[in-house]
Amino acid sequence: MRTDHGLRVVRAALVGAGRIGTMHAGNLARRVPGAELAAVVDPREDVAQALAAKYDARPAAEIDDVLKDPDIDAVLITSVAAAHSELIIRAAEAGKAVWCEKPASLTLDEIDRAIAATQQAGVVFQVGFNRRFAADFAAAHRAVVDGEIGTPQLMRSLTRDPGWPAGLANAANVKPWTIFRETLIHDFDTLLWLNPGAEPIEVYTKADALVAPEFKDSGLIDTAVVMITFDNGAIAVAEANFSALYGYDVRGEVFGSKGMVTAGRHASTPMRQYNEHGIQRQTLRSDEEMFVDAYTQELADFAEAVRGNAPPPVTGEDARRALAVALAAMQSHEEGRPIKLDATR
Structure with missing residues (x-):
C-alpha cells in the first residue's frame, strides 16, 4: 500500500478533459495530499494525451480502459452533463468510488438509477457542489x-x-x-x-x-x-x-x-x-x-471518504433534492x- 503524507494513496481516473475537468485534474494532482491522478479519459485522444502528460497519468479514449484496472480506486466524472448518470452507473458497477460534477443527472429517473447503482455496489458517491x-x-x-x-x-x-x-x-x-x-x-x-x-x-x-x-x-x-x-x-x-x-x-x-x-x-x-x-x-x-480552495477541499474530503475515514459530505440524495x-x-x-x-x- 502506497502512502503520501501518512495517507493511503487514492488513485483516480478523470473522465472528461474539458475546462472544468482540466481544473480538477490539476487540483487533484498538485493540491490534494494522498491523491494521484492515474488516468485521463476523453474521446478526443489528443486532448486526453495532453492533459495526462502534464501529470504523468496515462491517457485513455474509453472509460472501460480504466474501469477494468484494479489499481484505480475512484472515478472523477467531469464530462458533459447528459452523460453523467450513465457514467456513474458504469463506474459503480465496476466497484469504483464516484465523484461527479453537478448536475449528477438531468432527470429524477436518471439520478434514482445512479443512486441505486452506487448503493447496490456499496461504493462512495459524492457530488460536486463546491460552495x-x-x-x-x-x-x-x-x-x-x-x-x-x-x-x-x-x-x-x-x-x-x-x-x-x-x-x-x-x-x-x-x-x-x-x-x-x-x-x-x-x-x-x-x-x-x-x-x-x-x-x-x-x-x-x-x-x-x-x-x-x-x-x-x-x-x-x-x-x-x-x-x-x-x-x-x-x-x-x-x-x-x-x-x-x-x-x-x-x-x-x-x-x-x-x-x-x-x-x-x-x-x-x-x-x-x-x-x-x-x-x-x-x-x-x-x-x-x-x-480554488473549495474545489481542492471537496476532492480532499472525497479521498477521505474513499479511505473509509468519513462519509461523503455531499450525497446523491443531496443532488436529487x-x-x-x-x-x-x-x-x-x-x-x-x-x-x-x-x-x-
Whole structure:
C-alpha cells in the first residue's frame, strides 16, 4: 500500500478533459495530499494525451480502459452533463468510488438509477457542489445550524457569471435549461443546505433572455429569478445571470429571527486604488479563482471518504433534492405558475 503524507494513496481516473475537468485534474494532482491522478479519459485522444502528460497519468479514449484496472480506486466524472448518470452507473458497477460534477443527472429517473447503482455496489458517491466547501459559506452554515440567526425567514443565493461588453459570446452554444440545471442548481443546493431540516414546498420562476434576446427563440434563458417557499415558512430567492461585467459574483444570505449571516466576496485582493475616478478594487473573474480552495477541499474530503475515514459530505440524495427544485423551476417557467413540490416526486 502506497502512502503520501501518512495517507493511503487514492488513485483516480478523470473522465472528461474539458475546462472544468482540466481544473480538477490539476487540483487533484498538485493540491490534494494522498491523491494521484492515474488516468485521463476523453474521446478526443489528443486532448486526453495532453492533459495526462502534464501529470504523468496515462491517457485513455474509453472509460472501460480504466474501469477494468484494479489499481484505480475512484472515478472523477467531469464530462458533459447528459452523460453523467450513465457514467456513474458504469463506474459503480465496476466497484469504483464516484465523484461527479453537478448536475449528477438531468432527470429524477436518471439520478434514482445512479443512486441505486452506487448503493447496490456499496461504493462512495459524492457530488460536486463546491460552495459547501468555501470557508465563508461553511461558516454561514455553521451559524445557521448553531441557531445563531434563529429561524430562517428570508434567504438569498445568486450566481452571476462574468460577462463582456460585447454581450454573451457563446449564446448559440448554451443548451436550453442550462441556467436551471447547471447554474442555478448550485444556488438551489446552497439554499437547501442553509435551511437544514426544512423542505421546499413551492417554486415560482420568472426568466427571460435579456443578455442575448436574439437567441431566445432557440431556447436560451440567460436571466432567471426563482422563489422557493419552505415548510418552515422561509422564503428564498435564487437568481442567475450570464453577463456580470464587473466579474464573477456568487453570494448567499440567511436572514432570521435573531439576525443575519452572509457569504460571498467580489474583490480578488484587499487592495483598493484611489484616483481621479474614485475608489477601485480588482474583482474575481472566474469560479476557478473564487473557489480554488473549495474545489481542492471537496476532492480532499472525497479521498477521505474513499479511505473509509468519513462519509461523503455531499450525497446523491443531496443532488436529487437540488435537481427536483431545478425541474420544478423549469416547469414553472413553461407554465407561468407556481409549482407545488413534493419532496418524494
